[in-house]
Amino acid sequence: MADITRRLGWRHLRGAPTAHIRHHRSGKLLHDGPGLSFWFRALTAALSEVPVDDRELAMTFHARTSDFQDVAVQATVTYRISDPALASARLDFSVDPDTGVWRGSPLEQLGTLLTETAQQHALAVLARTPLASALVDGVTAVRERIAEGLGAEPRLPATGIEVVAVRVMAIRPEPEVERALRTPAREQIQQEADKATYERRAVAVERERAIAENELDSQIELARREEQLVDQRGTNARREAEEHAAADGVRAEAEATRTVRLADAEAARSVRLARAEAEGAREVGDARAHAQAAWLRVHSDVDVATLHALTGTRLAENLPNIDSVTISPDVLTGLLSRLGAGAGAGAGEVGA
Numbered sequence: 001m002a003d004i005t006r007r008l009g010w011r012h013l014r015g016a017p018t019a020h021i022r023h024h025r026s027g028k029l030l031h032d033g034p035g036l037s038f039w040f041r042a043l044t045a046a047l048s049e050v051p052v053d054d055r056e057l058a059m060t061f062h063a064r065t066s067d068f069q070d071v072a073v074q075a076t077v078t079y080r081i082s083d084p085a086l087a088s089a090r091l092d093f094s095v096d097p098d099t100g101v102w103r104g105s106p107l108e109q110l111g112t113l114l115t116e117t118a119q120q121h122a123l124a125v126l127a128r129t130p131l132a133s134a135l136v137d138g139v140t141a142v143r144e145r146i147a148e149g150l151g152a153e154p155r156l157p158a159t160g161i162e163v164v165a166v167r168v169m170a171i172r173p174e175p176e177v178e179r180a181l182r183t184p185a186r187e188q189i190q191q192e193a194d195k196a197t198y199e200r201r202a203v204a205v206e207r208e209r210a211i212a213e214n215e216l217d218s219q220i221e222l223a224r225r226e227e228q229l230v231d232q233r234g235t236n237a238r239r240e241a242e243e244h245a246a247a248d249g250v251r252a253e254a255e256a257t258r259t260v261r262l263a264d265a266e267a268a269r270s271v272r273l274a275r276a277e278a279e280g281a282r283e284v285g286d287a288r289a290h291a292q293a294a295w296l297r298v299h300s301d302v303d304v305a306t307l308h309a310l311t312g313t314r315l316a317e318n319l320p321n322i323d324s325v326t327i328s329p330d331v332l333t334g335l336l337s338r339l340g341a342g343a344g345a346g347a348g349e350v351g352a
Contacts, residue, residue, distance in 0.1 A: 001049070001095075001100050001101060001102075002014065002015050002016075002019065002021065002047070002049050002095060002100040003015075003100065004097065004098065004099065004100040006098075007039075009041070010039050010040070010041060011039065011040055011041070011042050011045070011097055011098070012037070012038070012039050012040075013036070013037065013038060013039075013040060013047065013100070014037045015034065015035055015036050015037065015049065016034075016035060017034055017035040018034065018051060018052055018053035019034060019035070019049050019050070019051055019052070020032075020033065020034045020049070020050040020051075020052050020081075020084035021033065021034070021035075021036045021047065021048070021049055022047070022048040022050070022084070022085070022088055023036075023038065023040060023045060023046070023047055024045070024046040024047075024048075025040070025044050025045055025046070026044065032085070034052055040097070042097040042098060045097050046094065047094065047095045047097055048088040048093045048094050048095065049093055049095045049100070049102070050081055050084035050087050050088050050093045051081065051107075052080060052081055052082075052084060053080065054078055054079070054080045054164055055078070055079060055080065055107075056076055056077075056078055057076065057077045057078075057079065057111050057114055057115070058074075058075075058076050059074075059075050059076070059077065059114075059115045059118060059119070060072060060073065060074050060075075061073055061115070061119045061122070063119075063122055063123045063126040063127070064123075064126065064127065065126050065127070065129055065130055065131045065134050066126075066127060066128055066129055066130050067130045067131050069131040069173055069174075069177060070173070070174055071126065071131070071134060071135075071138075071171050071172060071173050071174075072170075072171070072172045072173075073122055073126075073142060073168065073170075073171050074168070074169040074170045074171075074172075075118060075122070075142070075143070075146065075166065075167060075168045075169065076166075076167045076169065077114050077115075077118060077146075077150070077163060077165075077166055077167075078163070078164040078165040078166075078167075079110075079114060079161055079162060079163050079164055080161075080162055080164060081160055081161055081162075082160055082161070082162040083160030084160065085160070086158070086159065086160035087106075087159055087160035087161065090158065090159045090160070091104075091106040091109055091110065091159065092104035092106055093106045110159070110161065113155065113156075113159070113161075114150070114156075114161075114163075117149060117150055117153050117155075117156075118146045118149070118150060118166070120149070121145045121146050121148070121149030121150075122142045122145065122146055124145070125138075125141050125142050125145045126138065126142065126171075129141070131173060131177070131181075132181075134171055135171060135173065135181070138171045139168045139169075139170070139171055140168075142168050142171065143166055143167065143168040146166045146168070147163070147165075147166040150163045150166065151163060
């Protein structure tokens with residue numbers, strides 16, 4: 001929008017570099033070009049402001065595919081006005097000399113023209129395309145068809161409009177149809193996820209089985225080594241027992257040999273001792289016999305009275321010590337009787 005300033009009944013217009021200004025007075029073109037600045041009188045001036053910069057026109061419209069499915073097309077058309085004089089002659093770009101505002105809506109008219117033109121070419125493409133193909137390859141096909149259609153549209157060059165670029169962002173079906181179309185893909189993805197889960201579980205089970213087999217093999221190997229250890233311990237115990245038995249046998253044999261030797265020595269010593277004792281006893285017996293014979297020979301030559309005296313002496317030597325003797329009258333009487341009888345007998349023998 002041009003910047004207009006009032007000064008004493010005059011107006012001053014200052015345009016932007018992207019706006020083409022056309023100033024007519026009494027049917028004559030006084031100023032024509034972008035970025036102009038000039039004075040004018042509002043009562044005699046006819047002003048037009050045509051934008052010459054690139055403009056983006058976003059559009060969204062609905063179309064129907066060959067299988068009667070409704071889709072929404074989102075596109076953007078970039079355009080610019082290449083011939084401002086022609087555009088100002090075909091569209092109303094005049095501005096109010098007091099405010100600088102467009103008297104009409106030229107950009108809306110231009111947008112409607114571009115939108116309807118692009119829409120009819122997009123509808124022509126999608127009407128012969130099924131929904132699945134439209135969702136897969138429809139963006140490229142629609143963009144190319146719109147670009148070709150706008151380039152071949154005769155009204156655009158006649159209006160001084162140049163199409164710079166066409167972009168189609170998306171072709172979307174209705175929400176229910178879109179969810180229905182997503183279902184097979186989601187099911188396929190879910191199946192692949194389940195398959196991956198099953199495979200992961202299978203791998204985990206296989207690994208667990210391998211681990212269990214390794215543990216079992218380890219236990220078997222451990223049991224085998226324990227069996228070998230038990231066998232070795234038994235062998236060692238048997239060998240130790242055999243060695244102890246052999247040592248005990250050797251020790252018993254040596255003990256028996258020593259015992260036999262000791263017994264033989266003891267027997268020999270006993271024999272020698274017995275022989276010595278027998279010889280001593282024989283010699284003692286002989287000595288006693290000789291002594292007894294000599295004693296008998298001596299006593300055979302002694303008289304009876306002497307023998308009696310020796311007998312009394314011997315008897316006195318063998319009697320125990322007697323400190324006191326108590327003689328009762330009965331014992332004394334008997335003793336005296338025996339003494340008297342003995343004396344009478346002795347006298348009779350003497351007299352004989």
